[in-house]
Amino acid sequence: MADSTHLLLYHQNSSDSIVHHQDYDAHNLSSLSSTIDKCIGDKLNWTQFLQALLISCSWFFDGQQAFITIFTDAHPSWHCIDNPCNSATTNMCTLPKYSWAWDGPTHASIISEFGLECSSSFIMGLPASMFFAGCFVGGLVFSTLADSSFGRKNMLFFSCLIMSLSSFLATFSANVWVYSALKFLSGFGRGTIGTVTLVLVSELVAKGWRGKLGVMGFSFFSIGFLTLSPLAYINQGFSWRNLYLWTSLPSILYCGLVHFFVPESPRWLLIRGKKEEAMKILKNINTSITHSSLKFAISRLSLEEEVWNADLFSALKIMLQKKWSSRRILTITAMGLGIGLVYYGMPLGLGILSFNLYLSVTFNALSEILSAFLTYVLLDKFNRRSMIFILTIISGVSSVLATMEGVIIMRRLQIVFELISFSCACTACDVVLIYTTELFPTSIRNSALSLVRQTVALGGAFSPVLVAAGREHRFLCYGVLGLAIGCSGIFGVCLPETKGKAFCDTMDEEESNCY
Template identity: 25%
Template sequence: MMLSRKEYDVDDVLLEVGQLGRYQWNLFLYFNIQQTLGAVIALCVVFIGVEPTWGCATSTASVVNDSIERCVMYEAHSCKMVVDQPSTTIVAEYDLYCSQFYKVALSQSFYFIGMLLGAWFLGPLADKIGRRKVYLYSLIAYVITTFISAASFSYTLFAFTRFVLGFTAAGVMITFFVILMEIIGPDYRAMMGIASMAFFSVGVMVLPVFAYLVPNWRLLTGLSAVLGVVHLTMFRIIPESPRWLLLKGCTDEALQVLKTLAVSNGKSPLPGVTLKKGETSERSAASMLDLFSFPAILIRTTVTIAGWFSASFSYYGLSLGADSLSDNLYVSCALMGLVELPGLLVCILVTDRYGRKMSLVSSLLLTGIACICSGAVQWISQYMTSPIVGVTMILSLTGKFAVSIAFALIYVYTSELFPTEVRNKGLGVTSVAARIGGILAPFVASLDHLSLGLPLIVMGLVPLISGLMSLLLPETKGKSLPDTLHELRNMV
């Protein structure tokens, strides 16, 4: 052990006992298995909400398959529905045909609304009662709700479970990420934070495999719940964040977590080490208003809110075009996950070399430029005898590639920009902005009737503006994380 001072902070200890050892790797894999499962549950509506092949059988025994004509007849009760495999999707189960089909998209909106409220409520709660408690309680509720969703006897109950799943998913995702970032050393935070995002992309690619092997929506949802139970049985390996414990004055508990980490990483259990107590605010607890309380934190909060909103807005907006990549839904979904992986790899390679700030600025600007160019090409092609479909597709995929970099990076960058005292509040507020972006993204498609290419141009303008705003942020590469607002104020 090289430690020689009287008191040490968490980063000092991590530098000696291992910034990324076996202990951190175990946590990383545990948390990110849940990340993969979370992607399956979050996006399963893509498959369980598919409209089955159906037609209207008339009195003359003929079957009408035209989408408009059959709906007119169906709504008028003037035909008998002929459906293939009627119990395999929620559309058939809850009779969501024709004028009721909007409820499929509505159930997904409930999920994002749940995530919005969950981020707003559970982020600050984790700062108050601890990251571990909020993670555990959220995960238990998440798994139970998945079982209820699989057994839903009505659309109303199913839609409600989607809302609760979104609410609890926010608690799971925010707290696990914060714990990881607070227990991994500064040299590896960016790389491991971005690598976590790859597990969501893997989940997107795994989903079509599950959906193909288990086509019944109840069985598919139930399988996800069973896998969640298996994951829940291993929760004992989760520690409380030593940074949070120090901030709350629990020095002995924080030291015990770090001793366990040291032993697991093959180091001596910190003999004679005393941790520096975290500074506390004059008030009993920081509030949401503290995120706007002085210029340095105000700029960080405002710019990261814009960054999260734009990344989510463009990510989900571009994802809506997945069905245009292939006639096969399974292939389309897999491609949308696959295109993110090279983006995440590039993100890992450039973030530590060029820093968080310029990597974020560059990826947001590239997203904006690619989408705007794609929209412009699409608009021009309507006046050409042979539309330039290939160019539009390449530019759109470039935009998806770039926004996957921005989405992964901003998670890591935000966790480093906010002090421990308000880190969960900061991630909560910015995550709310991301959820709003996700909720609004589907409405961008409705701009298509005004002008071809307009949706892509709008999806490009938002990250373009956000990328320019990000120039106001400081660089955090290799720097110790501030624990309190007081420390941040003194840093600038």
């Protein structure tokens, strides 16, 4: 980073916002990061807030599609017709078909409509697993497009559109195979939504507001999750297809808002050599800065486009070739995998607990909103590594305690331990994502964050298998989840602390700060 006395200084309350220094040489040219930070300013204005708000709304639809299978793929209740039996202890598959019936209509769930009640656990959990597998594959395929040719805005638009259209088409699924294929396609599009949203917001606002506005996106995700319970409750007695219809149509409309009103990241534009577009966006973000001052600041940048970003997987290749970046990405993805198992596994496994499904989903969504608030409060008070370690240990212990049975009071406390474990996992996941944006420079930030988020989704792909196994032996679900997340926090000791650290924009700049 250049010395502050040689930088172009910006003052928001002065018309002479840029102080010109005439005696520059090659070593005194401003860095990209410092120049953009000064052009954007230190305070959050209404333009920045409204842009961040609109971009963060994508998390709302992301949250709905991530957990919608809790209701659409739920195993419906049933009863015996002729002989009295206990549906809680009797295996319906050992009874003649004519001797039992569903409590509700057949089209209430894919299990009853597609006749999957006696299928293997793999088939029953296939749609949910395919969705998270699609998230993983889509994240890898799209991981570097936002850093290279597509940019942040276009990647957000196309990701939301693919997810929304696939969810809409799911309403016309004729069987579980078509449904699973569309779930995979929906996950494929969804894989980069949260990633590119978090990166785009962080690159459009002042340095001091990046983490706080990133948390706003997490809150929208939780609210989207929360809306599923009332929607599913209203939809009782009607087709599961309605849930996809009600959630996909607003998401398609949102794609139009993204296309017309969301700006591109000026950091990305400058790295790609598009200075005029970047200047226009910076002027819209901060109307108090004059065009001449802004043009002078941009002209003094010591910046060359990093040409290795032009290929699809070049960012990942460069990241793994560097010792410091490969160590960081391998460590943070290992943490993400353990956290993802609990983050997605806990809500999907709520049907195992002896508690009302609608209430338990509502409580989980509310606890996720609480976790977003905790993240907002704790980010400025504690360092990243300590927070992740403590949160993962608490989550792991609580998850194991949720497996305890026998004593009535312990069975009643299961939902309490589940909520504690899930809330800590949510907070840890939020911190890990923000931590990742601080660990990597602008040129590969989206790629790194996407890879971490995909390992979290990969944990979600394994979760339905554990949930299915947990119907017979609860420890195979909540016990294994607890052990996984408890161990994941230990990896944080291998990473540097980033609290209060300024963003770097190139690999060389970040590498120079490592040594």
